[in-house]
Amino acid sequence: MPYVEASVRSRQFVAAAREVMLRDGVAATTLRAVAAEAGVPLGTLQYVFSSKEALLRAVIEDVVEEISTVLTGAVELDRGLAHAIRQGLTSFWTSLVADHVKLQLMQGELLHYTLRRPGQESLARWQYGRYVDVLTDWCREAAVRAGETCALSYDRLARVMLAGVDGLIVQYVCDPDEERARADLDTVVAMLIATAGIRPA
Numbered sequence: 001m002p003y004v005e006a007s008v009r010s011r012q013f014v015a016a017a018r019e020v021m022l023r024d025g026v027a028a029t030t031l032r033a034v035a036a037e038a039g040v041p042l043g044t045l046q047y048v049f050s051s052k053e054a055l056l057r058a059v060i061e062d063v064v065e066e067i068s069t070v071l072t073g074a075v076e077l078d079r080g081l082a083h084a085i086r087q088g089l090t091s092f093w094t095s096l097v098a099d100h101v102k103l104q105l106m107q108g109e110l111l112h113y114t115l116r117r118p119g120q121e122s123l124a125r126w127q128y129g130r131y132v133d134v135l136t137d138w139c140r141e142a143a144v145r146a147g148e149t150c151a152l153s154y155d156r157l158a159r160v161m162l163a164g165v166d167g168l169i170v171q172y173v174c175d176p177d178e179e180r181a182r183a184d185l186d187t188v189v190a191m192l193i194a195t196a197g198i199r200p201a
Helices: 006-024 031-038 042-048 052-074 081-097 101-115 121-145 154-174 178-196
Strands: none
Touching: 006 031, 006 042, 006 052, 006 101, 031 042, 031 052, 052 081, 052 101, 052 121, 081 101, 081 121, 081 154, 081 178, 101 121, 101 154, 121 154, 154 178
8 A cells, every 4th residue: 555644544534424424324423434434544543543532533623724714705804794794694604504414413413422422521622612712703803803802702702603603504414405404594683782782993
């Protein structure tokens, strides 16, 4: 087998793990199944990821980076926090939620899987902490670049934003009505902007 850098192997294995999780679910995903998906011996996978928990952490980080890329790539952050919230969440929904029910199921399964495994609860806390960190930094950067501040702390705004969007995602996964979901997202965006109390710094 030709030599492949560990960083490249890592990305290949994470992509393979995501494919298996999307197809079979998180609980049914094993290192052996991921190795088969990647087309490598099990030992090659275990050299990079020694446990399923380590692989799950890498998958979560990959999902977080994907969300961050969508949010930062969709918005001109110097146009203000309200614009960022409106455009960013709309782009997030279009790119990662609409017609991506299996992706959203996978993220929910990652959370519930780790919460049900004694000793792995910290992974669930880390998963949601990473979501909040990304949203907090994104909101702060949009406000600072536009010379704004807001009535809420940025981390509180991020948590409320995450809670609102999470709720809409659960409803969409249960009943993928796109027209209803878009109208509800517009309402959540309006509520977030009003609650943030955005003003000049």
